[in-house]
Each structure stands twice: as C-alpha cells, then as structure tokens.
Amino acid sequence: MAHSGGPVLVGAGGRGATDVVGGEARTADRILEAALLSFASRGYGGTSFDALADALGIRKQSILYWYPSKEALLQAVVDQAAADLSDALESSLSRAGDGWARVEAVVRSVFRLGSARPELLGLVREAVRLGPPAATRLIGALGPLVDRAAAFLQVEMSSGHMRQHEPRLLLLAIYSTVVGMITEVDVLRALGEEPDARSLVRRRQEILRLLRSALVLEPAS
Amino acid sequence: MAHSGGPVLVGAGGRGATDVVGGEARTADRILEAALLSFASRGYGGTSFDALADALGIRKQSILYWYPSKEALLQAVVDQAAADLSDALESSLSRAGDGWARVEAVVRSVFRLGSARPELLGLVREAVRLGPPAATRLIGALGPLVDRAAAFLQVEMSSGHMRQHEPRLLLLAIYSTVVGMITEVDVLRALGEEPDARSLVRRRQEILRLLRSALVLEPAS
DNA sequence: CCGGCCACCTACCACATGGTAGACAGTGCG
C-alpha cells in the first residue's frame, strides 16, 4: 500500500495514498473516509462532490485531483472497506478456540465492528444495491474469508457440535441476523427514539442466545 | 380509498386514485407502480422523473400532474406499499393455527411476498435508509401488525411452546433472516450468477428448519 | 353546438451535478 504521494492513477482505480505523514491524515485519506461515511448513509447517488468537499473544508476539484471520477472514488472506498472488513474479521476468525466459542467470537467481533464503524456495513448494503462492479469487487474480496468460515462450520457440524445446515446459507443467516440487529438502530432512529447503549448490549446478549439455540446441538442429556 | 379521479391534492400527500376503470390501469396507479419499482431498486435519489416517465411512455409533467412533487410521490408509494404489506401479512397472521405452524405460515407468506413483489421489501429498506418522514410513515403503518405478532409470540413462549425471547427482538431477527435470504438473490446476482428457482426453494426449506430449531422448544424427550 | 373540464402535452427555468482547463502558491533542488 505504500504510495509515494500524488494523484491516483486511473488504471486500476486508485487504492493509493494510505500513508499518513504526520499527526494529520493525508487529504486523499480524509476524502476516502468522508466518502465512505456519505456513501453508506446517503448512498452513492445521494453523495455529491460539493457536499463531500464542504464537509472536508476543501473544494471539489481537490477531490477530483486525487480521484479522477466519482466511480473511481467509489472503487477506492469499496476496496478500502473490503480490506478493513477483511482485517477485522480475519483476526477474530484466526483466534484459537472451537465450536460455539469461536462462532461467538466472530459474531461478537461483527457486533463490535458494527458499533465502531457502522458505515462499513452500510457500504456493503449500498454496494449490493448498486450491483456490479462495486458489489463484485467487495464480495469478491470477502470471498476467501467466507470460504474459510464455511469450512470451519462444516467441520463443526460434521463432528456433531452443531446442527446440520448448509454452511454458506448458515453464514448468511448469521450475518443477516447480526446486521439486522445493527440496522434495528436505524429503525428505532427512524421512529424518533434514540436507543441507549445499555439496552443495545442487552439485546446483543439475547441475539447471541438466540443464535446459540439455533446452532448448537446440545449433547444428549 | 375511493377517488373520483383527478390529481392528488397537496395536503396529506396523495394516496388517491387506486381505482381501476376498465381493463387498463389508471395513469396515477401506473406511476405509483413504476415509482415503487424504481425507488426500491435504484433508490429515491437515483430515480428521476424523466426516467420514470420514459418507462411509462409519458412525459414527466404528467407525473407532476398526479403527484405535485417527488416527495409527495414517495409518500404515496410508501403508503401504498405499507397497505400492501399490511394486507399480505394480515391475512396470514389471521389464519388459524398455533405454535410453530402459525409462525411458519407467516414466514412462508413473507417468502412468497418476497418472491412475488421483492420491491416491497426493497422499499422498506430504502425507507429506513431515508429516515423520516418516509420511514416513520411506513413503520408507523406496520406498527399494529408488529404488536399483534409480538403478542402472539409472547403467548406461545409463556405457554412453553417456544424458547423465551424478547418478542419484538425475535420478530426482527426472523424478519432479518428471511429478508436476508431474499437479499441473497441480489448478492448472487451482483456476482453474476443467476440463481435457479429450485435451489431457492431448497434454501427456504432450510431456513425454515433453522428458524424452527432456534424457536421451538421440543417437549422433553 | 358549445363551454368547461380533464389529462396530457410543449416550452421553459433555476439550479445542482460531475467534470475540464488553467492559474497560483508553496516547496525542494541544482
């Protein structure tokens, strides 16, 4: 990811400029971050260069200097988000443990990710809605991770620790449930209620309990 | 809902003109249908009057004749969708039966709805993303239904047929899972694969199995 | 036959959008 500075080349759609020089983030990265937030919350179509630039205190032409087009910016945002997601999930997936404990660890890390950086999950949603090429890139980048997770689940199911299900379907169900819980905050907010942190934690506990009862095959009593 | 024809008044934002005159749908309804499809797939911001009008073979000013503004059109679409959703879920919720059978009936009806009219679920997603007032209207309209479903689940759990969970949370989890399965089609499509109907049916069966194992408390053997 | 109304149209507008061209300050280097 080392990038000597300077504008992003058109070719592969610019993943560059992730470096930080001093205490202050480079402009290209600040743009990336702001774009991620805006794409995730207001959508791709709802995001304008002017609004982005305003939020950053710069002019839109400076954005176009770093990213030659809106599509290139989206591509860069998606690639960055895919890398961040991969990193976050990778580490929790690589941790020791087996059976439910490990599943729970991954789910917890998704919860944490959804709290700390909800825009990442929002971008996934937006990318899927946009379809190719954004969706293809993102899902493609996450593919290997999904494969590993599916393989793990397969082993657990075969060894009798979990109920038999199609692994990738199971993964999607888990993902949907967890993301649904995070989106729930949006629903509540849409209704005007501002959910407090304590109740959210309680709800997560309950979701874990729910998932557990769905997945874990208790040893015959 | 009877509407004598003529443009929608500004006031409450135009829910009118649901009537059908002959074999041909009224223009106002055709607009509503096309707008629903577009809002759900391309989003509110990604939908333009020109594109809508083109798809309908009319001019955009005709749309503005029936719906005085884009926001009014969205409102009308949301209200109509809320009514359709309510109707579809209402009937399955009112059917006889208890315990898992009744839950399964509702889930199946959501599946069916998601197949027949995926745009309805897409609009829910979009409305939540847009926030008030669209989200408030839609969720508000669906509120009573959710209450009834929650009450039913509460009874089932109290009587020992189901595992104890917070009813509304449980509903959201079920909804997320089911919708996630439907959105899965989008994911596959984003990857270029066109899922065949047979495998989708199989997947639904498995989702039902998964939900069942999560919810139903088997009588002690 | 005719006036009025309904539904749709053409013509137009102000504005925001993504994108281009080029000027200008700052910096490092020979």
Place this chain on the structure above:
DNA sequence: CGCACTGTCTACCATGTGGTAGGTGGCCGG
C-alpha cells in the same frame, strides 16, 4: 536564484434535475 513539481484553488461548461407556465385535444352535460 531559477526551475520543476505538487496540491489546491478559481472559472467555466454540458448535462440532468425537480418544478412552473401555459397551451391543446377530447369528452362531457346542457
């Protein structure tokens, strides 16, 4: 100093947007 280069800016443009003003054909009741 002179020069090239980098990053940001001002100025501008073509296009597409939601929305307005007003015209027109068809159909109706009188």
